[in-house]
Amino acid sequence: xDRRRFIGSAGLAGILAAGMAPAAHANQAIRWRLxxxxxxxxxxxxxxxxxxxxxxxxxxxxxxxxxxxxxxxSTASGGVLEGVQRGSVECGFxxxxxxxxxxxxxxxxxxxxxxxxxxxxxxxLRHGQGIxxxxxxxxxxxxxxxxxxxxxxxxxxxYKKPLHGLNSLKGLRMRFSGLGGRVFERLGGRxxxxxxxxxxxxxxxxxxxxxxxxxxxxxxxxxxxxxxxxCAHPGWWKGGMQFSLYVNRRxxxxxxDENQANLEAAAAEAHLDIQAQYDLRNPLALAELVATGxxxxxxxxxxxxxxxxxxxxxYAELAAKNPQWKKIHASQTAFQRTQAWNQPEAGFAAxxxxxxxxxxEAALKAAQKAAPxxxxxxxxx
Amino acid sequence: xDRRRFIGSAGLAGILAAGMAPAAHANQAIRWRLxxxxxxxxxxxxxxxxxxxxxxxxxxxxxxxxxxxxxxxSTASGGVLEGVQRGSVECGFxxxxxxxxxxxxxxxxxxxxxxxxxxxxxxxLRHGQGIxxxxxxxxxxxxxxxxxxxxxxxxxxxYKKPLHGLNSLKGLRMRFSGLGGRVFERLGGRxxxxxxxxxxxxxxxxxxxxxxxxxxxxxxxxxxxxxxxxCAHPGWWKGGMQFSLYVNRRxxxxxxDENQANLEAAAAEAHLDIQAQYDLRNPLALAELVATGxxxxxxxxxxxxxxxxxxxxxYAELAAKNPQWKKIHASQTAFQRTQAWNQPEAGFAAxxxxxxxxxxEAALKAAQKAAPxxxxxxxxx
Numbered sequence: 001x002d003r004r005r006f007i008g009s010a011g012l013a014g015i016l017a018a019g020m021a022p023a024a025h026a027n028q029a030i031r032w033r034l035x036x037x038x039x040x041x042x043x044x045x046x047x048x049x050x051x052x053x054x055x056x057x058x059x060x061x062x063x064x065x066x067x068x069x070x071x072x073x074s075t076a077s078g079g080v081l082e083g084v085q086r087g088s089v090e091c092g093f094x095x096x097x098x099x100x101x102x103x104x105x106x107x108x109x110x111x112x113x114x115x116x117x118x119x120x121x122x123x124x125l126r127h128g129q130g131i132x133x134x135x136x137x138x139x140x141x142x143x144x145x146x147x148x149x150x151x152x153x154x155x156x157x158x159y160k161k162p163l164h165g166l167n168s169l170k171g172l173r174m175r176f177s178g179l180g181g182r183v184f185e186r187l188g189g190r191x192x193x194x195x196x197x198x199x200x201x202x203x204x205x206x207x208x209x210x211x212x213x214x215x216x217x218x219x220x221x222x223x224x225x226x227x228x229x230x231c232a233h234p235g236w237w238k239g240g241m242q243f244s245l246y247v248n249r250r251x252x253x254x255x256x257d258e259n260q261a262n263l264e265a266a267a268a269e270a271h272l273d274i275q276a277q278y279d280l281r282n283p284l285a286l287a288e289l290v291a292t293g294x295x296x297x298x299x300x301x302x303x304x305x306x307x308x309x310x311x312x313x314x315y316a317e318l319a320a321k322n323p324q325w326k327k328i329h330a331s332q333t334a335f336q337r338t339q340a341w342n343q344p345e346a347g348f349a350a351x352x353x354x355x356x357x358x359x360x361e362a363a364l365k366a367a368q369k370a371a372p373x374x375x376x377x378x379x380x381x
Numbered sequence: 382x383d384r385r386r387f388i389g390s391a392g393l394a395g396i397l398a399a400g401m402a403p404a405a406h407a408n409q410a411i412r413w414r415l416x417x418x419x420x421x422x423x424x425x426x427x428x429x430x431x432x433x434x435x436x437x438x439x440x441x442x443x444x445x446x447x448x449x450x451x452x453x454x455s456t457a458s459g460g461v462l463e464g465v466q467r468g469s470v471e472c473g474f475x476x477x478x479x480x481x482x483x484x485x486x487x488x489x490x491x492x493x494x495x496x497x498x499x500x501x502x503x504x505x506l507r508h509g510q511g512i513x514x515x516x517x518x519x520x521x522x523x524x525x526x527x528x529x530x531x532x533x534x535x536x537x538x539x540y541k542k543p544l545h546g547l548n549s550l551k552g553l554r555m556r557f558s559g560l561g562g563r564v565f566e567r568l569g570g571r572x573x574x575x576x577x578x579x580x581x582x583x584x585x586x587x588x589x590x591x592x593x594x595x596x597x598x599x600x601x602x603x604x605x606x607x608x609x610x611x612c613a614h615p616g617w618w619k620g621g622m623q624f625s626l627y628v629n630r631r632x633x634x635x636x637x638d639e640n641q642a643n644l645e646a647a648a649a650e651a652h653l654d655i656q657a658q659y660d661l662r663n664p665l666a667l668a669e670l671v672a673t674g675x676x677x678x679x680x681x682x683x684x685x686x687x688x689x690x691x692x693x694x695x696y697a698e699l700a701a702k703n704p705q706w707k708k709i710h711a712s713q714t715a716f717q718r719t720q721a722w723n724q725p726e727a728g729f730a731a732x733x734x735x736x737x738x739x740x741x742e743a744a745l746k747a748a749q750k751a752a753p754x755x756x757x758x759x760x761x762x
Contacts, residue, residue, distance in 0.1 A: 058642035059440055123660035154726040234728035261439035265646040283722035298465035304732055340737035341664035344534040347615035351685055355719035
């Protein structure tokens, strides 16, 4: 193999990219940049990024440092995935549902309608061949992926009018991200993809009738309740939405074994931390929303069942035309159906909910009695 | 302060303990011993210990190594807690419910009846002041604690005869560990603490009528179904049982900051890994148990409600006499009641279960049709 051919196969971009993170020795300092374009209002995942940065530094004895670059600063154009692929940054933090237009299989690393919840995702990734299959998929995109946080189950959207059944969805103009929009469209809805900045304006101006965005905590912070009185549950399109750390493959390969281990462990630490933070905050947010006027409505059964059927149809079509989807989705589904045997978890949770609600209400009453003139303390009895 | 007084306050044991792990420099090799007395049949937590050992080694570039010592080998006498306190070993792996006879507050680090499930435990520990409160408690025992795995929701016990209501518990001789036994006793039962080796013999000889042990996966491996046809759910006494890594405080203090970070990150990695493994295996085990003759019965509502009331009474009594319990339990309970607002998670899970069961059964039927003479494939359709 002559030198020209070698340069040809690696490519100029590859050589430049390799230059950004030279093969490191154990004692050599590493300085990386991490790009994110998540809205700044998403405080929980950004706190998780800080956990990643702090943990990598601690684990490496201060020798491996990562600097966060938010939004346009970080990539010349395009999203975090493109920036990481190109090598504009060594790594990026994002959620894979953002890239379903490029390839639907990305959604299998984050959320699909009626997909895995957070604990199931961890089990499939770690012991159901999930991470191996996703790494193989991402290899084709020049990226090494690490699960890094999950919102938990999201809300079932915010609506200006209540939902009575499938008819309520006909022609409904609703903001939707990920694969949920494609299912929603099959039910007669009109999904549109808008950024978080645009959603509120579109709801206010009447260009949108409804919107789905994030977990209860995220939705409260964005302020969807200022424009929509009705909030449905559950969000069948996101039983849990996973975030990801994307690492440029050349930058990864240039790390020592020890620094690779440091980065992987730090991502796992942030993964745990983000879910824990959401699990604390989501219920508090929902309590606050309901206490301040939001009407929490169950998603009508006819919608749930029609959406389930439409999702299965979509998956069958995707399997016929997208081999990557077919392979990864088959693994995820085979794992998922065994989770039907969750009687001990489900029975425990079902018994606890009304008992805890009684305790919650009693504590709230006691707090209100103790401070009758105080601010409504729904969220923290 | 003269030298004699200094020696007096640190104590001879302290000096010896400090000697076992001298103040280390960054490049100095660390060799630790980790004790465990968990039954060897518990393959999931032991695999987690291997994850800990491997991860610490990787994160430290091979300079921090931990050797596992199982059972009697590791401690001159007593349990893992005593061995770690004494400094016979630098660290140990156990579950805090083993030490409720010493102080009921240990249970708050693992499982109490109607307590936190696995995700809730993570949220309380990391963002609800849980870890701070537990570290303060363990400081009094000379230990630094790290959460390291969780079984998930356990079964509601194995019974030779079906449970019809509270009367079925009167005089029932049942193996019980942790605080669940104290509640069971208040319902008229006769709890006894037996090791895993003894349980099967006692069931066979008729000395026991019933037994609770672990998660579906653990119970299947132990073989409780060979002696008891009926298995109840949910296990109201363990909505999730957490395992812990205990580290001798002096050994911890002697580590460099980097090695402290390495150990903590490795424990978090094992924590995630153990839960993921259980979440994969527990449903498979339950499916296999039911396919091979176990009768899965819902715990009668009268028992659930009486147990809930008896548990609240017990907690009020403990709060009156055990200040450590009172402080930690109050924090855990205040967090727990906010979790009543889990409609998105609960609604999603409730819709999914019957859909997944249909998929599971269809896959099973297809597998049986494809291989009619093969072994029953209940667990892996």
